[in-house]
Amino acid sequence: MVIWPDERLHDPVSPFPEEHLGSKLVRNTAGAMIRSMYKHYGVGLAAPQAGVPFQIFVMDAFWTQEGNKKKPRVFLNPKITGVGEYVTELPHPGEGCLSFPYDHRAPVQRHDRVELEWLDFKGNTHHQWFDGYESIVIQHEFDHLLGFCYIDRLSPLKKDMALRRARKMRRAYRNGMRGTVKMFKKMQNGPEAVVNRNKRFEAGTPQAKLRRAAKKHKEGIENGTITTDIPSGDSEVVDSRPSSRVSEEARGLVQREDARGDSQRVQLPVSDQDQEGDERAS
Numbered sequence: 001m002v003i004w005p006d007e008r009l010h011d012p013v014s015p016f017p018e019e020h021l022g023s024k025l026v027r028n029t030a031g032a033m034i035r036s037m038y039k040h041y042g043v044g045l046a047a048p049q050a051g052v053p054f055q056i057f058v059m060d061a062f063w064t065q066e067g068n069k070k071k072p073r074v075f076l077n078p079k080i081t082g083v084g085e086y087v088t089e090l091p092h093p094g095e096g097c098l099s100f101p102y103d104h105r106a107p108v109q110r111h112d113r114v115e116l117e118w119l120d121f122k123g124n125t126h127h128q129w130f131d132g133y134e135s136i137v138i139q140h141e142f143d144h145l146l147g148f149c150y151i152d153r154l155s156p157l158k159k160d161m162a163l164r165r166a167r168k169m170r171r172a173y174r175n176g177m178r179g180t181v182k183m184f185k186k187m188q189n190g191p192e193a194v195v196n197r198n199k200r201f202e203a204g205t206p207q208a209k210l211r212r213a214a215k216k217h218k219e220g221i222e223n224g225t226i227t228t229d230i231p232s233g234d235s236e237v238v239d240s241r242p243s244s245r246v247s248e249e250a251r252g253l254v255q256r257e258d259a260r261g262d263s264q265r266v267q268l269p270v271s272d273q274d275q276e277g278d279e280r281a282s
């Protein structure tokens, strides 16, 4: 797992070259990413987080809620081709990310629906509208492919606070300051809220409240009672973001340029090497 502040998280990745599609290498990469996602109790994982230099993300938005039934999906060279009318966000404490092991979370404004176009292993094109929680996960993972993390979509003030907290947390981990680590975990509802989704939590604990809120939110989106008052007019959404480039790209208004011309020469990793321990310690 590539952990913030690793620079690879800020590098946009290139589309899979045609000749790779259908290869065993691509399947192995997807398989490794899916295993890694489940292992870390995540609902999605994008290429930069796995050190993969090509546009691929995997998702299984509801596996932790639906009796652990696993239905992984793989998206190659995805493009967002349409967005819904409203913005939405997960209730407090909001979105988390496997690349932020300090359990920072924050509600992030997202489109309530997105239309995605992507390729499968054979290179066939697919289109589908996603809404609710899946739409949020897709936008989160899609951002990763462009070199953005969810904190990049927070207001400058909130982002600054989040980064300061993450840095302090990292320092505390490195220096073995257990008291500080514990305090931060408590402040942020504990890593259990992200990592240990299968655990039963006692009623009244922040984790139990979080899970109930997320469930309610999901139901609300499903039965149409949750929508926000902010009209889609792009200005609301675009202005709240750090870089209007992100939104323009997300809408396909501008062509994404490959920042790393050499990325196609990078070998695809085929094994699920977990370096989290090393990266935390180093």
Ligand SMILES: [Zn+2]
Binding pocket: 096, 097, 098, 099, 140, 144, 150
């Ligand atoms: Zn993430």
